[in-house]
Structure formats: C-alpha cells, structure tokens
Amino acid sequence: MPVLIAVVVLVGMLCTLNLVLTLGVIKRLREHTEILGSVQGDPVRLEVGQEVGEFDTSTILGEPLMRDLLSGPILFGFFSPTCEPCRDKLPRFVEYARQQPGGRSSVIATVVGDADAAAEFVTELSQVAHVVVEDPEGAMGTALGIRAFPSVLQAERETDGRLVVVDDDVALGRPTSLSA
The missing domain is CATH 3.40.30.10 (Glutaredoxin)
Structure with a gap:
C-alpha cells in the first residue's frame, strides 16, 4: 500500500509540474503573438492610394x-x-x-x-x-x-x-x- 501511495503522489506532482510548464508556455506564446502582431502591422511597402515619394x-x-x-x-x-x-x-x-x-x-x-x-x-x-x-x-x-x-x-x-x-x-x- 505505501508503494501505491508513493506512485499516486509522484504522478500528482508530475501532473502539477506539467500544468505549470504548460501555463508558462501559453503565456510566452501570447507575448510572442503580440510582438509578431506589432511587427506585421508595419507596412512593408507603400499601400494602394499612397503617393510615391521623390527620388x-x-x-x-x-x-x-x-x-x-x-x-x-x-x-x-x-x-x-x-x-x-x-x-x-x-x-x-x-x-x-x-x-x-x-x-x-x-x-x-x-x-x-x-x-x-x-x-x-x-x-x-x-x-x-x-x-x-x-x-x-x-x-x-x-x-x-x-x-x-x-x-x-x-x-x-x-x-x-x-x-x-x-x-x-x-x-x-x-x-x-x-x-x-
């Protein structure tokens, strides 16, 4: 019986660690999504209707x-x-x-x-x-x-x-x- 309790506690701790790590990854993905969104928001060339600058x-x-x-x-x-x-x-x-x-x-x-x-x-x-x-x-x-x-x-x-x-x-x- 003590072995079974130890295994259940170990599995519970591994599940808790997995949950913490998953939440950390989700938080980082949200940060990266915001960063990419701000970079992609900048136009990479003039857009339709904009005047070509002097050259x-x-x-x-x-x-x-x-x-x-x-x-x-x-x-x-x-x-x-x-x-x-x-x-x-x-x-x-x-x-x-x-x-x-x-x-x-x-x-x-x-x-x-x-x-x-x-x-x-x-x-x-x-x-x-x-x-x-x-x-x-x-x-x-x-x-x-x-x-x-x-x-x-x-x-x-x-x-x-x-x-x-x-x-x-x-x-x-x-x-x-x-x-x-």
Missing part, C-alpha cells in the same frame, strides 16, 4: 531616373541577391515585365545590395527593365517604402499629376492587360 537616381546605364520623369503605368520590382524568395520570383517578374504595355520603359527594377552580388540579377533584369542597384537605404526603396523583398508594385499618374500606387502586391502569375 533622383541613375540606372546602371547612367540614365537619370526621377519620379517627375515617369509617365503612364509603371511596374516597380525590388529584389535582393541575398533573398531566396527573390531568386524564385525573379523569372516570373521578368516574364510579367516582358508583357507590360510600354515595354522596358514602363518597368523599373531595383536590386538592393552589393553591386558584385547583384550582377546575376542585373543581367536578367536589364533585358526587360531600367535597373537600379542601391544600398538598403537608397532613393528608390525609400521613395516606395520598401522594407521587405521581393516587392512588386504598380503605380500610375492620377489626374492631379501625383504618382500613386495602384497595386501594392502585383500577382505575377496573372497576364497584364494589353489595352491601349
């Missing part, structure tokens, strides 16, 4: 690139050579950009990172876009509020002349419209 930069070919020089719908793509999802999305972006009305003149691709590391991306993107290579705090990324890669946005001029985002997460699998 003044040059493409890899030395062409001047400024917000006020852009007209018509513009497709913006942002990639980083150190980002694995960027490598996966790059071929779809290139194919989508090929179908853009206005061709290469309506597509701007920005590669964020070291110029040597960006060479592979630049080669592929140069066929279909004006390409800019810049640091993480560069003019293009700042103007479009980019905080995550890859990011693909579409912007157009409003009737009042402002360049605003019309699509903040372009679906690259969808064909573009070829309307005049």
Whole structure:
C-alpha cells in the first residue's frame, strides 16, 4: 500500500509540474503573438492610394531616373541577391515585365545590395527593365517604402499629376492587360 501511495503522489506532482510548464508556455506564446502582431502591422511597402515619394537616381546605364520623369503605368520590382524568395520570383517578374504595355520603359527594377552580388540579377533584369542597384537605404526603396523583398508594385499618374500606387502586391502569375 505505501508503494501505491508513493506512485499516486509522484504522478500528482508530475501532473502539477506539467500544468505549470504548460501555463508558462501559453503565456510566452501570447507575448510572442503580440510582438509578431506589432511587427506585421508595419507596412512593408507603400499601400494602394499612397503617393510615391521623390527620388533622383541613375540606372546602371547612367540614365537619370526621377519620379517627375515617369509617365503612364509603371511596374516597380525590388529584389535582393541575398533573398531566396527573390531568386524564385525573379523569372516570373521578368516574364510579367516582358508583357507590360510600354515595354522596358514602363518597368523599373531595383536590386538592393552589393553591386558584385547583384550582377546575376542585373543581367536578367536589364533585358526587360531600367535597373537600379542601391544600398538598403537608397532613393528608390525609400521613395516606395520598401522594407521587405521581393516587392512588386504598380503605380500610375492620377489626374492631379501625383504618382500613386495602384497595386501594392502585383500577382505575377496573372497576364497584364494589353489595352491601349
């Protein structure tokens, strides 16, 4: 009988310890959920309806690139050579950009990172876009509020002349419209 009592007490203590540890894990999960909620609440790029900020930069070919020089719908793509999802999305972006009305003149691709590391991306993107290579705090990324890669946005001029985002997460699998 004393052995049975000892086993029941031991099992009770283990159940109590398990309950305490489970409550601790639940408390930590709630804290992490709050932290993740606050991080995800920050936009990772400009949202639909927001105006594209001022920028003044040059493409890899030395062409001047400024917000006020852009007209018509513009497709913006942002990639980083150190980002694995960027490598996966790059071929779809290139194919989508090929179908853009206005061709290469309506597509701007920005590669964020070291110029040597960006060479592979630049080669592929140069066929279909004006390409800019810049640091993480560069003019293009700042103007479009980019905080995550890859990011693909579409912007157009409003009737009042402002360049605003019309699509903040372009679906690259969808064909573009070829309307005049």
